[in-house]
Amino acid sequence: MIQKIPMTARGYADLEAELKRLKSVERPAVIKALSEAREHGDLSENAEYHAARERQSFVEGRVMELEDKLSRAEVIDVSKLGGDQVKFGATVTLADEETDEESTYQIVGPDESDVNNGRLSITSPLARALIGKRVGDSVEVTTPSGSKSYEVITVVFE
Secondary structure (H helix, E strand, C coil), X not given: CCCCEEEEHHHHHHHHHHHHHHHHHHHHHHHHHHHHHHCCXXXXXXXXXXXXXXXXXXXXXXXXXXXXXXXXXXXXXXXXXXXXXXXXXXXXXXXXXXXXXXXXXXXECHXXXXXXXXXXXXXXXHHHHHCCCEXXXXXXXXXXXXXXXXXXXXXXXX
């Protein structure tokens, strides 16, 4: 059975854009670099050629990886979700129960997570602990720096 990858529409579009850039910009640039490096003669001691081959390998590997992920993507339209329970796509505001410091995260697929921009992977310990919780619920998460307790302040789908 093919394992689907949950993704927001934005995450899917970002991966598609990266794939398009790799195919239309990076791939031709690598091919040009390879042909220029070949013109410099002996390939066994040609650093430019080896660097271009390495870049080509990376680009082709990433293209294959993106095509696989996009083919298995299960795009979830967050705007059609609702309710007061935390689930994939929810934007959740939490308050640290010790410091009262608030933080807001959207729960997204693993390939679109970016904690610094408030996008938390569904596979992360915090997101897994939040799934199914409601406003007012407390959640305890074990982090590398120890155990942390949070209170769910808001749950929004946008």
